[in-house]
Amino acid sequence: MKGSLSAAEVHRQYSEGVAAFRGQIADAALRERFTREADVFFRACALGVWQRDGASLTPRHVEYYNAIYTRGNPAPSILFWELSTAVSGYPGFRAPDFFPRMRACDKVAGSHLARRFTDLTVLMLLLFAAVDDVVSEAEAGFVNACADALGTLCDRDGLAEEKPPLDVGQFVTRRPAPDPAPAETPAPPAGEAQEEAPAPSLEELMAELDGLCGLEQVKADVKSLINLVKVRRLRQEHGLPVPPMSLHLVFLGNPGTGKTTVARLLAGIYRAIGVLSKGQLVEVDRSGLVAGFVGQTALKTGEVLQKALGGVLFIDEAYALANPDAPNDFGREAIETLLKGMEDHRDDLIVIVAGYTELMERFLHANPGLESRFNKYFHFDDYNGAQLMEIFQAMCRKNGYTLDPAGEACARAQFQALYDQRDENFGNARDVRNRFERAVARQADRLAALEAPGKEELMALTEADLKEEA
Structure with a gap:
C-alpha cells in the first residue's frame, strides 16, 4: 500500500x-x-x-x-x-x-x-x-x-x-518479477513473444512535439534532424557514401523551457526511425554520475551508460561536471568515462547535455573531446507572456479547473508582467506551475469557509485566487 x-x-x-x-x-x-x-x-x-x-x-x-x-x-x-x-x-x-x-x-x-x-x-x-x-x-x-x-x-x-x-x-526498490501465469492459462507457443503495449508511432510522437507550447525553432530543428537521418539511410541503401555525423546534442536555455520533454520525444522518435533500439530516456545530473572516491566515479558513470544503451542519456546541468577551479574534481573522470562510452556505443546511444547557455559553452570548451562530439545545438527560448498563459490554461484544463473572465484577465496580466520583469531566476513553466499550485491552495482556503460548495465552485479559479501577495 x-x-x-x-x-x-x-x-x-x-x-x-x-x-x-x-x-x-x-x-x-x-x-x-x-x-x-x-x-x-x-x-x-x-x-x-x-x-x-x-x-x-x-x-x-x-x-x-x-x-x-x-x-x-x-x-x-x-x-x-x-x-x-x-x-x-x-x-x-x-x-x-x-x-x-x-x-x-x-x-x-x-x-x-x-x-x-x-x-x-x-x-x-x-x-x-x-x-x-x-x-x-x-x-x-x-x-x-x-x-x-x-x-x-x-x-x-x-x-x-x-x-x-x-x-x-x-x-533501492526493485521491480518484482511478474507472477507466473495461472495453471489454467495456456502458455504462448515456443518462440512467440508476449504481446506488449505498442510503442508510440512516429506520427504520434511528432504530433505531441507539434502540440508543445512555443519552441518553434526547436521543433524546426528536430524535423530537420529527422530529415537528415532519413536521407542518410536512403543513401546507405543505395550504396552512396555517407559522411560521419554525430547525433549527440546540446540543449541551451533556462530552466522550465521543455528541454527534458523534447529529449523524451527525441528518444522515441529515434527509436521509431530505427536509430535507437529501445528509445528510453535516462535522466541524470552530476550527482548521478560522480562519486566521492577515486575510481568510483568511473563505475558509477558506467552503470548509467549501461542503463541508457539503446536510448538517450540526458544530462541536466552538465556544466557542473567541469569545474575550472578544481582540476582534480571527480567530474573530469565522469566526462572521460562518458566520452569513452559514447565512442564504444556510438551506434546505439545518444547523449544530450543541457544547461544555461553561457555555462554550457564553457563546459564544452573544457575538453577537446566534448567539442568534437557535440556539434549540434538546440536553443530553448524563454516563454513569453502569452505562452505562459497558454501553459497555465492547459494546467487548468488537465486538473479540472476553470477561469472566470476576471480571473483570466488577472492571470494574463500577471504572466505578461512575469515575463517583462524576468531575471536570472526566471523559471518559465516551473514558475507557471508554482503559481497554479498557489492559486489552488488559495481557492481551497476560500472554499473551506463555504458550507457545501457545488461542482462549479470547486472548479472555478477566481481573481481572488490568482492575486499574488505583494
Missing part, C-alpha cells in the same frame, strides 16, 4: 535516530549545536530527495516534512505550495555547519562521530524517500552523493572507518 508509513511513525523514527546519535556526542558545545541545527539540515536533505523523485508532490510529503523535528525544537508548519517551491528551488547538498567541529573532535579524541553521522544521514534520507514506499534509483543516487560528500571530508582529514559504510543500493 502506498504511503503505509504514517507521519507520526516518521517523526518517531527520526526523533529517536537523532536523539540516539546526540547521546554519543561527548563535547557539550558540539552537542548543543547539533541539537539546534540538525533539524534544519535534515529538512533541507528531504527537499533534495523529493526533487530527485520526479513525481508530483502530495499532501503526504507535507506531512512528512512537518514531522522532521526533535523534542525541544519548534515543529515546522509548511504549506503545500511552500514545500513545492522549496523542492523546486533546492540549491544542492552541503555539509552541515557543525560537521567541521565534529571531525575536529574525532581527530583529537579518536572517536568516529563524523562517520556515524554519515550513516545517520543515509538512514534519514532513505526514511524521507519512503514517502511513497519506494526508494528509486534517482533517490538512491542522491543519497549516495550526499554520503560521498561527507565521506570525502572525513577522508581528507584522515579519519578512519570503524566499519564499512551503509550500502544504499540495498535499499
